[in-house]
Amino acid sequence: MSYSPERSLLAVILSLILTPALADDTQPALATTEPSTIRVLLVASLETTLSSQMAGTLGEFKAALGQTVAKDAVLARFDCAEAQARARVAAAELTMARQNLDAKRNLRKLDAVGDLEVSVANTEVQKADGARALAQAQSGYCVVQAPFAGRVAKVHAKPFQTVPAGTPLFDLVSDGALKVRLNVPSSLLPKLKKDQALEVEILETGKAYPAHVSAINARVDAVAQTVELEARLDAAHPELIAGMSGTARFPDNNE
Template sequence: MSYNAERRLLAFLLSLVPLLALPAAQADDTPAASPLGDPGAIRVLLAADLETTLSSQMNGTLGELKASLGQQVAKNALLAQLNCEEAQARAKVAVAELTMAKQNLDAKRNLRKLDAVGDLEVAMASTEVQKAEGARALAQAQSGYCQVQAPFAGRVAKVHVKPYQTVAAGTPLFDLVSDGALKVRLNVPSSLLPRLKPGLPLEVSILETGKSYGAHISAINSRVDAVAQTVELEARLDAEPPELIAGMSGTAHFPQAND
């Protein structure tokens, strides 16, 4: 090996020394035990009491959207309207067929009084009325699919579609999260399970606000994750701070459970 080649090899080996000297915590991407630097803290996530994705119940074309991202909406508020001409036409046909079936039944009953028809024909005419009433109810229900309404009061968390877009049945339209108190979701070591019970207080520290909030356990999962050796809990905040929104995260402490 030439002298210059030896020098290049030595320089390369020396460049690796700082990398080999890195501490183990920096050699991988494993996150710290706690985002707040406290190894005893348990990660938590804030979630809305109710949240859902509203989807289209029919094929159709949307009109102008009545709700936008982040907007607060009341229960039963109109969020979107689909073109209803076809559904409304089917409903009118169903109403007309029901009227005709009722008229036929009246005629059969009058003829029965004159012994011009038998009981079977009257019964069949009555069945046709029931069938037409079912068709009308179905058409009216399908007409109701043209309007997308909020099932509960809350805020629009995501809008999946654009105005005047043609959608198929089942297409997601809006994500909606409820107003009011937030839930705290967390997984704790299963070793704490004997000391946990509904109503047990805890302190929740939220990263986004840098503040701590009081809470209490509201639900304990009936099954332990055998692999992670944890159990899922839900807790309720003792107050409704306006600065907190679903999706924020942080850590929790159980003063009584850790004694």
């Protein structure tokens, strides 16, 4: 077959015309595809980092990694000889200020002092009482207690370590039913509602667990075009712990 420049030019023109058309035909199918499963993360209902409220040296250390603790359980104690001494000094100063006020009141009855001196003595009592309350509050920082029942997720400090105020000591996560966090495409927002059922499959256990939507974020992520949801498992499962991940499936979206 002989070479024809006209035929070759016609083939190039047809390829330029048809290629965008084929791409446009396939694009809508990709844009309308909705995922049937969504990535999820298990988180504790309550979690916090307990930090030191004072500068000092850690003494007694009762909490260990993974340990279950009750509400108000003592996790650690500081060496508080100095703080306790300040509290005793403040209590003694309050006693002395009250004695001085009583003496001034008795002298006032005899017209030996004026009203101003009695008023000043009364102010000194109030000042000393405030100093005593402050010293007692600072003494309370010597004991680190669990604000809720849970498990120790991380230990940041060591026994006998000297730390400044604000140093993280423990990460604590609560016991009980876990929360599920997930981000879903914003296109599903019209179909979502509170208490809507979903099924959560956890990778670490290979099992599926029923849950219900408990909260829907009031704002859509404009960049990712997703909306954040929170769900709660219908029951507590001992094998599940915070940090596990998996996928969620909404029954209405199943194929």
